[in-house]
Amino acid sequence: MTFNGYRRADGSAGSRNLVGVIPTVVCANDVARAIVGQVQGCVGFFHHQGCCQLPPDLERVTDTLLNLGKSPNLGAVLLVSLGCEGTDTDRLYRELQAFGKPVEIVRIQESGGTSKAIAAGTDAAQKLLLEISGRQRVPCDLSDVILAIKCGGSDATSGMASNCVIGYVADKMVDLGATVVFGETTEFIGAEHILAKRAIDENVAEDIFRIVREMEHRAESLGCDMRKGQPTPGNIAGGLSTIEEKSLGAIMKSGTRPIRGVLVYPESATGRKGLWIKDSPGREPEILTGMAATGAQCMLFSTGRGAPQGFPSMPVIKICGNLHTYERMANDMDINAGTVILGQKSVRDVGEEVFALMLEVLNGRQTKNEALGYFGSIDIHTLGPVI
Amino acid sequence: MEEFFALQVHLKDNVATVFASPEKGSCVRVDDSNGASRKIEIKDDIPYGHKIALTEIAEREKIFKYGEVIGRALRNIEPGEHVHVHNVASLRGRGDLAAEIAGEDRHDI
Numbered sequence: 001m002t003f004n005g006y007r008r009a010d011g012s013a014g015s016r017n018l019v020g021v022i023p024t025v026v027c028a029n030d031v032a033r034a035i036v037g038q039v040q041g042c043v044g045f046f047h048h049q050g051c052c053q054l055p056p057d058l059e060r061v062t063d064t065l066l067n068l069g070k071s072p073n074l075g076a077v078l079l080v081s082l083g084c085e086g087t088d089t090d091r092l093y094r095e096l097q098a099f100g101k102p103v104e105i106v107r108i109q110e111s112g113g114t115s116k117a118i119a120a121g122t123d124a125a126q127k128l129l130l131e132i133s134g135r136q137r138v139p140c141d142l143s144d145v146i147l148a149i150k151c152g153g154s155d156a157t158s159g160m161a162s163n164c165v166i167g168y169v170a171d172k173m174v175d176l177g178a179t180v181v182f183g184e185t186t187e188f189i190g191a192e193h194i195l196a197k198r199a200i201d202e203n204v205a206e207d208i209f210r211i212v213r214e215m216e217h218r219a220e221s222l223g224c225d226m227r228k229g230q231p232t233p234g235n236i237a238g239g240l241s242t243i244e245e246k247s248l249g250a251i252m253k254s255g256t257r258p259i260r261g262v263l264v265y266p267e268s269a270t271g272r273k274g275l276w277i278k279d280s281p282g283r284e285p286e287i288l289t290g291m292a293a294t295g296a297q298c299m300l301f302s303t304g305r306g307a308p309q310g311f312p313s314m315p316v317i318k319i320c321g322n323l324h325t326y327e328r329m330a331n332d333m334d335i336n337a338g339t340v341i342l343g344q345k346s347v348r349d350v351g352e353e354v355f356a357l358m359l360e361v362l363n364g365r366q367t368k369n370e371a372l373g374y375f376g377s378i379d380i381h382t383l384g385p386v387i
Numbered sequence: 388m389e390e391f392f393a394l395q396v397h398l399k400d401n402v403a404t405v406f407a408s409p410e411k412g413s414c415v416r417v418d419d420s421n422g423a424s425r426k427i428e429i430k431d432d433i434p435y436g437h438k439i440a441l442t443e444i445a446e447r448e449k450i451f452k453y454g455e456v457i458g459r460a461l462r463n464i465e466p467g468e469h470v471h472v473h474n475v476a477s478l479r480g481r482g483d484l485a486a487e488i489a490g491e492d493r494h495d496i
Contacts, residue, residue: 155436156437156438160396189479190455190457191455219480220481220485223483224482225477225481225482225483225484226477226480227477227480230480236471236472237434239434239438241450241475241477242476242479243480244455244458244479245452245458248452248457249453304436324435342406
């Protein structure tokens with residue numbers, strides 16, 4: 001089974017052909033934003049990291065930005081550097097170039113300040129856009145797809161409808177030879193024993209227990225009950241009483257296939273097949289970024305309360321399990337899975353609707369949040385303090 | 388009379404999720420995973436998507452949904468009562484208790 005995608009130098013296949021404007025540090029966001037506002041076909045990644053962090057976090061930021069830049073949905077990359085950041089900007093540029101990605105860099109301090117950097121960056125982005133804008137879509141196999149899956153703004157319908165629908169599609173994609181990645185380690189707490197049983201071997205099972213232990217330890221380190229942080233006030237208003245209940249519903253979206261391994265947060269899933277876990281928190285800015293860095297061309301996102309956001313370089317399909325939310329927020333929600341709760345449609349029926357829409361989106365159809373440009377929820381998950 | 392309905396996901400569960408917003412005193416039809424139904428009179432107003440108790444649940448007894456433990460009762464709960472954060476505690480991510488029970492089995496909280 002095929003979709004029409006953009007074949008990249010490394011053999012990957014993109015569902016979009018964008019110029020990614022990547023600030024290498026939070027302090028470069030304003031210049032990057034001006035460039036994105038001027039040049040068509042550009043998307044910006046306005047994160048808040050890259051300076052005054054400990055070396056392991058700076059490396060994590062560099063690696064995440066690198067894998068974001070390598071995403072098959074980006075035809076070219078413009079790096080916007082301030083000049084004194086902790087991110088390894090030179091490595092970023094060098095490795096993107098070696099990867100075969102058309103890449104340019106503008107340095108704000110070296111350019112002579114804001115207005116000069118905006119001018120230089122605008123010229124560079126325009127050149128990159130002209131270079132890639134004539135690329136044609138070609139038939140690519142569905143096994144080239146890395147599908148990210150997530151739930152956000154969950155309520156009681158998520159674990160009984162929309163996540164089950166995503167689970168159906170996840171299984172189908174794994175069977176078609178694709179890569180499927182899910183994360184939200186916080187939302188394994190209380191359900192990790194079920195996931196561990198699906199691990200391909202003891203090492204992977206131990207990895208699953210370990211990442212949950214580490215995440216739970218971080219949550220407990222402030223000496224309070226994590227409720228309100230997780231589950232969130234919205235989850236609680238939607239009927240979810242404990243993190244265990246939220247987790248047991250959340251893991252439904254991973255389907256039933258064996259779990260092949262755990263990826264660290266910045267890691268790409270390129271070259272891997274089957275079902276994988278990305279170790280990440282559940283909060284949207286961090287996991288959306290982490291999933292795009294995975295190399296995912298598309299994300300299926302389940303919600304009950306109504307989480308509207310997408311991601312600049314990765315189309316995000318919203319599947320809503322709550323009929324009332326779907327009716328209230330129809331311009332944000334792509335698929336209505338509330339019919340599953342009412343018994344009007346089966347998980348399989350709605351799963352096939354999602355699969356059909358996903359194929360269209362891979363072919364270029366825009367998702368609702370993409371059409372609205374609702375994709376500013378971006379950040380990189382770091383572990384240590386800001387110092 | 389309007390019929391309200393609830394789902395019991397697993398036969399082991401002692402709670403069901405109500406997909407309606409019935410008022411106290413209403414009768415709710417609970418469908419279980421085998422397709423069987425029973426009726427329960429509810430003892431509180433229930434918001435959409437919230438849970439009711441299917442059986443008597445004693446204080447400290449485990450709450451089951453999806454056939455798995457989702458927490459522990461903070462007090463005795465009657466069938467038809469609203470089951471939520473006011474009468475259920477999580478057993479996980481409890482930094483408040485971790486200090487007190489360091490080294491003990493968390494499930495004995």
